Amino acid sequence: MSLLSINQLSKTFVTANGSVNAVSDVSLDIAEGECLAIVGESGSGKTTLANMILGILQPTNGTISFDQQTLTNKRTSAQRRAIQLVQQNPLSSLNPKRSVGASVRLGLDTYNIGQKNGRWNVVEDALEAVGLDRNMRKRAPAALSGGQRQRVGIARALACGPRLLVLDEPTSALDVLVQARVLRLLNSLREQHGLTYIFITHDLAVVRNVADRVAVFKSGQLQELGSTSDIFSNPQSTYTRQLIGAVPVVDAAELALRNKLAEIKP
Amino acid sequence: MSALLDIENLQLGFKTLNGRVDVLHGIDLTINASEKVALVGESGSGKSVTARIVLGLLQETRTAKITGEVLFDGQDINKMKRRTCAQLRGTQISMIFQDPTSSLNPVFTIGEQFAEVLRRQDFKLPRSACESRANQLLEDVAIPDAQRALSSYPFQLSGGMNQRVMIAMALANHPKLLLADEPGTALDVSVQAQTLTLMRDLVTDYGTAVLFISHNLGVVREFADRVYVIYQGRIVEDGPTSALFANPQHAYTKALMKAVPRIVGSGLSEVPEVSDAFLAPRISHSDIT
Numbered sequence: 001m002s003l004l005s006i007n008q009l010s011k012t013f014v015t016a017n018g019s020v021n022a023v024s025d026v027s028l029d030i031a032e033g034e035c036l037a038i039v040g041e042s043g044s045g046k047t048t049l050a051n052m053i054l055g056i057l058q059p060t061n062g063t064i065s066f067d068q069q070t071l072t073n074k075r076t077s078a079q080r081r082a083i084q085l086v087q088q089n090p091l092s093s094l095n096p097k098r099s100v101g102a103s104v105r106l107g108l109d110t111y112n113i114g115q116k117n118g119r120w121n122v123v124e125d126a127l128e129a130v131g132l133d134r135n136m137r138k139r140a141p142a143a144l145s146g147g148q149r150q151r152v153g154i155a156r157a158l159a160c161g162p163r164l165l166v167l168d169e170p171t172s173a174l175d176v177l178v179q180a181r182v183l184r185l186l187n188s189l190r191e192q193h194g195l196t197y198i199f200i201t202h203d204l205a206v207v208r209n210v211a212d213r214v215a216v217f218k219s220g221q222l223q224e225l226g227s228t229s230d231i232f233s234n235p236q237s238t239y240t241r242q243l244i245g246a247v248p249v250v251d252a253a254e255l256a257l258r259n260k261l262a263e264i265k266p
Numbered sequence: 267m268s269a270l271l272d273i274e275n276l277q278l279g280f281k282t283l284n285g286r287v288d289v290l291h292g293i294d295l296t297i298n299a300s301e302k303v304a305l306v307g308e309s310g311s312g313k314s315v316t317a318r319i320v321l322g323l324l325q326e327t328r329t330a331k332i333t334g335e336v337l338f339d340g341q342d343i344n345k346m347k348r349r350t351c352a353q354l355r356g357t358q359i360s361m362i363f364q365d366p367t368s369s370l371n372p373v374f375t376i377g378e379q380f381a382e383v384l385r386r387q388d389f390k391l392p393r394s395a396c397e398s399r400a401n402q403l404l405e406d407v408a409i410p411d412a413q414r415a416l417s418s419y420p421f422q423l424s425g426g427m428n429q430r431v432m433i434a435m436a437l438a439n440h441p442k443l444l445l446a447d448e449p450g451t452a453l454d455v456s457v458q459a460q461t462l463t464l465m466r467d468l469v470t471d472y473g474t475a476v477l478f479i480s481h482n483l484g485v486v487r488e489f490a491d492r493v494y495v496i497y498q499g500r501i502v503e504d505g506p507t508s509a510l511f512a513n514p515q516h517a518y519t520k521a522l523m524k525a526v527p528r529i530v531g532s533g534l535s536e537v538p539e540v541s542d543a544f545l546a547p548r549i550s551h552s553d554i555t
Contacts, residue, residue, distance in 0.1 A: 042425065042454045146309055175309045175481040180525035180537050187534065202454035205484075205527040209534050232529060246459035248484025250511060250526050257530055 002029040003196050004053065004164060009062035011048050011220075022048040023220045025062070032163075035190065035197040037207040037228070039243065040217035046200045048220075050166045053198065054085055066164070081111045084157035088169040090149035094141040100127075100152050101137025107160040126159040127152070129192075130185060147178035151185070158189065164196045171206065183210055204247050208232055216240045235261055268340070269296040270442055270475050271320065276334035278315060278324070278499075289315055290499040292334070297475050299442065302466070304478040304490035304507070306522065312499040313479045317445045319343070320477070321361055322351035339442070356386040360436040364448040366428035370420035376400075376431055377416035380438070387439040403434040407464060426457035433465050440472055447479045462489055483526050487511050495519045497544055505551020515551075517543035 011023040023045040030036050038046050051057040053064060055075050064071045071079060084107075087093035094103050104123045108114065114122055124134040130151040141149055150170060157165055167186070171179040187210060190197060199211055207214055207228065214231045216224040216239065224237045235241050245262030249255050278290040290312045297303045305313050318324040319336060322343050336343040338359065343351060363369040371379055380400035385391050391399075397416070404412035407430040420428055429449065436444055449465065450458035466489055469476050480486050486493060486507070493510050495503040495518065503516040514520050521544070524535040 041456050176483065176522060176525045177308045177481075177537050180527070180534055181539075183527070184534050184536065202456075203527070204455065205529050208529050208531045209527045228531075232531065243456060244529065246456040247529055248455075248459070248482060248488055249529065250483045250487055250523060251528075254528055254530050261529075 001032065003032040003034075003067060004028075004030040004198075005065045006049075006053070007063045007065070009049070009052060009064065010060050011045075011052060011057060012060045021220050023052070023059075026220075026222050027062075028215060028222070028225070030164075030196060030198065032196055033190075033194055034213065035199055035211045037199045037201060037211035037214045038217060039201060039204060039207055039214055040223075041202060041243075043219075044217040045220035046217055047168060049217075050085070050168055050198065050200055053164075054083055054166060055080065077111055081107075081113075081160050082162055083164045083166065084160055084162035086150075086153050086157050086165060086167045086170045089173050090146060090153050091141065091173075093153055094149060096141055098141075099137060100139050100141060100144065103141070104137065104152065104156045104159050107156060111160055113160065122159055123155075126155040129158060129189065130155045145178075146174055147182060150174060150178075150182055154182075154185070154189070158193070162195070164198065166198045166200070168200045169202070170199075172201065172203065179206075186210065202243075204244055205249075216243065232261070269337075270299045270301075270339060271295075271297040271477070272335070272337040273316075273320075274335040274337070276316070276319065276336060277332070278312070278319065279331045281329045281331065286331070288499065293496070293499070293501055295494055295501065295504075297443070297477060299475055300470075300473045302469065302476045302478060302489060302491045304480060304486040304493045305496055306480055306483060306486055306493060307496035308481055308522075311496045313481075313496060314447055316496075317361065317447055317477060317479055320443075320445060321355060321359060322346065325351070356383060356441075357439045358441055359443045359445065360439070360441040361445040361447065362429075362432050362436045362449045365452045366432045367420055367425060367452075369432065370428060372420055375417055375419055376423070380416065380435060383435045383438050399438070400434075403438055404431070406468065407431070407434045409434075426453055426461060429453060429457075429461050430464065433461070433468065437468055437472060437474065441474060444469060444474050444476045445479070446476055448481070449478075450485055451480075451482070458485070465489075483511075483522060495522065500545075501548055502544070502546070503549045503551075509551045513551075515549045517541065517546060 006026060006028040009023060009026045013020045013022055040046050052059050058073055101123050104126055105119055108119045108122055123137055127136055128134055132151055171182050201207060211228050213227050215222055218239050223239050235244060241262050244258060247258060249258050273293055273295040276290055276293040279286045279288045307313050324330050325332060332344055377400060381396040384396050384399055400416055401412045404415055409415050409430055450462055453461060478490055490507050493507050494501050497518045503519045514523055521537050525537045
């Protein structure tokens with residue numbers, strides 16, 4: 001049964017130079033516990049789609065249903081709490097004037113989760129769940145490394161007890177080693193908490209190792225949708241092949257596979 | 267052949283309120299003319315400060331204590347007068363930064379910024395000559411409608427276009443050495459691949475030597491002739507790209523390789539945060555063969 005269902009969703013922005021179709025006529029179903037990767041180049045409409053799922057933007061056309069209920073312009077607190085976001089840049093997404101703990105606690109206060117006097121405990125539990133020290137809640141974001149900040153971003157989303165996490169390029173600002181650790185953490189959290197992920201990225205190598213299904217976007221349109229193993233064994237659209245062809249690789253086996261997949265079908 | 271850039275036993279420490287923090291512990295690195303060399307390591311390993319020392323920027327920071335030799339064309343940058351060193355920047359040595367949008371000035375057009383770069387070499391260069399030269403350079407980096415780009419502000423162009431503008435500016439005065447600090451990180455995969463191919467072709471044409479700083483081994487493999495791996499301010503392994511990738515020897519290099527997600531789908535491997543093995547002595551591939 002699908003947790004999130006997107007039906008013929010479109011978003012048009014009106015600008016001084018005419019209108020831009022950022023997302024056109026997209027339909028998708030995401031099952032509970034699944035990790036769906038949304039892939040595409042900059043400007044392909046990935047983030048606009050995520051913003052509509054989160055309720056930050058209102059769709060021009062189409063509907064989004066979560067847990068069999070259609071999400072309207074005015075969402076209930078429970079609906080907003082169930083879908084949480086992890087942003088791309090961990091430094092700019094945390095308030096530099098608040099302590100890490102205060103940032104994580106904000107969601108608990110907003111959604112009125114638990115007893116007031118027990119909320120710092122929930123915050124510390126969330127920090128511990130992402131592999132940070134419990135007393136780190138008193139630190140300022142500037143005193144943390146990039147990887148630690150991204151963990152705080154994940155803890156902040158987790159603290160609200162969401163069912164669906166929208167991860168908007170969660171590792172693209174991190175170096176390779178830190179990226180590997182954060183991705184492993186995300187995988188284990190998904191198993192532990194039975195979470196559903198929408199993983200937005202332009203890095204296909206990351207997708208190959210974390211996602212169950214992949215949706216490839218170009219210019220706001222869904223180009224290809226399939227299981228990760230299908231996309232990486234037999235990509236159908238030319239655009240997917242081009243994207244795979246652009247992935248930097250480190251060894252000969254990968255190079256051979258990439259060149260084979262990137263070949264344009266006659 | 268004498269090296270274009272020869273760094274010997276470079277050490278760097280910063281004075282802080284909590285005492286001295288050592289950042290570089292004796293770096294040895296050489297780059298020959300027209301050679302593409304990569305410096306690879308994680309965040310905080312000392313990659314970017316090395317580039318800043320080569321540019322002579324960190325020498326101006328009061329809290330930085332630098333010892334060792336940085337010979338560029340036989341002259342020690344550490345002992346150079348401020349003015350002489352400033353003259354090298356933008357003419358003999360130039361740099362491309364990670365985030366193109368924030369490294370271009372938002373209140374000047376691309377054309378005005380180009381003129382500033384070109385006049386570092388020849389300060390009497392007339393406006394018309396600046397324009398035609400900038401036009402030519404933008405065409406070299408495959409920017410369509412160069413005239414429009416020149417009259418635009420950086421925020422009116424895409425990230426990929428801005429990065430190509432940065433590459434064109436950095437190569438405008440045909441420098442001997444280009445320092446590229448993670449030039450593809452802020453770009454998406456397909457734009458990154460196009461930009462780096464373009465940059466590689468241009469530096470090969472111009473005969474420019476490159477110090478390419480990155481944490482992405484896949485990108486390094488496609489770009490560099492030789493690789494240095496840096497960990498906590500120490501070079502731990504170096505050698506020709508093909509040899510190093512075919513047979514990584516040092517524990518840290520192996521960990522870096524393992525951390526890269528593969529499109530063959532081998533899963534995500536566990537990488538230890540710190541390990542004594544990472545501090546093992548340096549391995550040079552020329553010694554092994």
